[in-house]
Amino acid sequence: MSAAIAVAVLGASLSLNGVFRGWAWLVPAITTVCVIGLTMAVLRALRVHPSFATFGGLLAWVAILDFTFFRPESIAGFIPSGATLGALGQFLKRAGETVVSETAPVSPNAGIVFVACAGLGLVALLIDALAVPLGMPATSGLGLLVVLAFPATIKPQGGGLPGFLVAAVGFVLILGCSQWFAPDSRLQTDTPHGTGQFKRAVAIGGVALVVGLLLPLAVPGFERGTFPVGSRLNAWGVSNGLNPMITLGNSLRNPTGDGSITYATSSTAPVYLRSVTIDKFDGDTWAPDDRESSRRIGPGRMAPDYPLPSDQVRQLTVIDTGQFSSPYLPVPYAPTAVNGLSGRWSWDPATLSIRGEDSTTRNQQYTVYSSLPSVTSATLSQDNAKPTSISQDFIQLPSNVPDIVKNTAKAATAGANGNYAKAMAIQGYLRSSRFSYSLQAPVQGGYDGNGMSVLADFLQQKSGYCVHFASAMAVMARLEGIPSRIAVGYAPGHATGATVAVAGQEPLPEYQVDARDAHAWPELYFEGVGWIAFEPTPSRGVVPPYASEPVAPGGPSTNLHEENLAPGSSTPAPGAADVAPVAGPGAGPGTGTGSATVVYVSAAALLVALLAASPRLVRSGIRARRLRPARPAGGAGSAPPRDGPILAWAELQDLATDYGMPPGPSETPRDFAARLRNSAALGAPVAPGSPSGAADDAGQHAVASLTGDFERQRYGRPAGVTADTAAEQANAASERIRAVRAAFRRNASWFAAFRAEWLPPSLMSRWFQLMSLPFRWLGGVSAAAAHRAAASWRRLSGSISWRR
């Protein structure tokens, strides 16, 4: 029982693979769960009070966690002390940091692994407590569900089939075993609990499992439903506000792209909507810096705290955020005024990001006036001065910049003079064909997320998505002395075709962006010009004219033709919307192949499992059919009621075959029964009244009465049997068969019992016969042919000799 629980919990925990990086976390988890299971099993074997067993499990839980994680601080290695509590606090703090700041897969640091092990151990305890002392084994599935739901919501690929399968098997085992190990009488009703119930439980559970796994494959559209497998549960809307960098990847992978924002702009080109910027590149994970001290309330009139050039292009943008929910307001850069917001909002003079103080962006309609310096590559290239009028925040780099980033930056900018040239060199390097856009590669490569180490991985793999490209460019720019930051928001999206009338303006074309347009891009600061956006991500967004390569000076290069190569992306520019209609459906293949593999693997695993279990299932099916009580008279299709003993006899024969004593063809029922009863399989024939063999005696009696019934049925005078007596007979027969089975099992070796259950020889021989039928037929035919050939040869040789 404890083993079953351990199997279930560990199986469920297998699906945590992918939440953590690597497998290092698994060993402590296994240790924890096994120690707890073992402790409770031992306690139960000692027949202590059930609640005491649970209590002992709890103690074991404390001890093993202590032993694994706080050995130095503990007394004797596993008894917690005061110092342990301090270490515990540290661990919890660290785990909290990990939870808040990192994205799956997180690095398996001691804190988070501790939390995971503690959780798994507690779940094992809970399941055990539910299943055994409380006698509610079915509810123990809830505990498993907790473990399974966790990775399902966090991991991009969902829970993972192996984990689910093993957990399900464990659950079925729990259900089955609970019939034997239930300590109180609540479960033990008057029906004798035996293997039948275990079998039934296993069979029902197996069928439910198969149905559960096959249903999604059979029902179309399940993969892309409103809650597709593996998508993240976003209880707070499309993205939550803590760290847009982290949710960005998930938004991009979101196959439905819900939470769309519509906007209409007076700009000639569709605009990027910027939510927030990230400018601090230290720590494991980069996060926006809100600069609480310098924030100002009221975005009605905004001005940056750095000088701006005089010639600005002013734009008006009307935005409707719809269901999109975030504390940061998406606006086109650079906003000078935002009108029409509800709630209190504050803005940061350094980055011009707007944040809700007491409200979110949900259902906001607002008008943004923005201005952008009209720059050209010519004006930018004039700037070579070291930026002075900007906070050092935007130029600082942590000390842990990996060498590969430094080297790459040096190599990419070699020969470039001036900040603009360097920036263009970096962008050109990142946009070159050496890099590919992929949403999946970082996840599979384990560098999904951000941070310096992720950046190093990205530069090595040369595959990633906007976050990686943007952060690479930003970091490399800083290495080259250009102030930079990462902007997070939305790429332009696509035109809806509608227009929006705004007072005092021409009808403005309307655009729509959704989660799949989530984007990150670098902004570089040029002295006297301000912050300028670049687009290093291949196949995404629009490269601004000033950032285009000189070879393509004629207007913006949109890269839209690469659009179809980018899985999951759908950002056709307004003009290209009707030229590239395949962009929408193109979202399929990327996620499709991934899930198809899962589907195939799971189908194959299912098939294998089904094949492995099929002899057993078929065998029990046959048994159930034979022992089924005859239907009331007139029940069409059922065997005539008087066949009951004969079917029971057939079952007895097969049962004996399963346990290695097949009936001989020339053996009469009586001889066969006598052989059974004298063999060791039913236990030694005991003298009546000796208590030790009472159970075996039941088997002996059962065989005797089955034989008698069968003989009477088969050789006796046909007698009219009413439906009632037939049902009675069938019940008695199944009782007897059960007794015989129990006796067989008790007296069989472990291997024989296993074989009888899973590879019943009675079935196997039948299948073998069936399968060898063609061969036997072939053999017969060839033998006949050989015979004929020999005969004709004899005839031939005979005629020859006759002639001679």
Added chain:
Amino acid sequence: MDSKRHGAVDEELLRDESVVALPPERESLNGHKPIVMDPGQFHAASEKILAAINKVIDGKAEAAKLALTVLLAQGHLLVEDVPGVGKTLLAKTLARTIDCKVSRIQFTPDLLPSDVTGVSIYNQSSRQFEFRMGAVFANIVIGDEINRASAKTQSALLECMEEHQVTVDGHSYQLAEPFMVVATQNPIEMEGTYPLPEAQRDRFMARISMGYPDKLSEIDMLETHQAVSPLAKVTPVVTSADVAAMIAAVRQVYVSQSVKEYTVALGRATRDSARLRLGASPRSLLQLLRAAKATAALDGRDFVLPDDVISVAESVLAHRIILDRKAASSGDTPQSIIRAILAALPVNQDAGAERRGG
């Protein structure tokens, strides 16, 4: 398919023979009202008989039971063994336990057929030929050393056995019911014997061989037979009416189709066997089945099992089959061959129907 058809033919034969052998009017021949015997009474009666026999003959319960079986199946018994193992004693004891008319014929080479069947003598006073009944007019006839009589005399007895009647001078006389001949025979190699031809051996339902008793039984026998003959103490335990009722009960035993098929298959197997020159005749199968019915009844059942057939097959068939020369020279005996055939014969002749149930 093929075997089915033949089987049906054989069954027809069986049924026809049984009609011939057991005319219904026979039942009340001796004025016995056919008593309906329930299984309990049947069992009690048979137990009484067997107990009485076993009191006399030590360690031969099997032979005793088979003798009773043959009696109840209305057959005749051939007891064959070397002299002095209790052949005659068995026959006498069986006859004594039943309150019925018993006669004993000691067969000698000069015994005449009329000694067996009876003779018509001219009665001076009535001036008519009177029929003087022979020894065969009894319920149980013990024919001692039957193979010492001449073939003619043997034939006279065998006609009575088959027909249950005696025909003398154009008159037919019915024999008493129940009627059973228990003949003893010395082994064929003995001096001065006329071995029964196979056609006559076929008339006997079963042949048993007494065999030597085991050590303990022999010691017992020496003890008990010392002072007074135990046969003297045997008193009848059942009446002939009881026996007739028992016979009627045996006749009522049900034989299922599968047992019939099994029996026929057994007969066909003996005929097809390469080691046998002569297989079991249809009459032998009929007798086999009758013996099986009696066995079933003695076992307290009202239906025949294949086990019943098997248990009597050796006794019923062994004296009717003739070994091939090769088999005989290689040391096979009829018994061993029948055992081998039984071991190879599937019990379920309708295996297809059986499988359908699974």
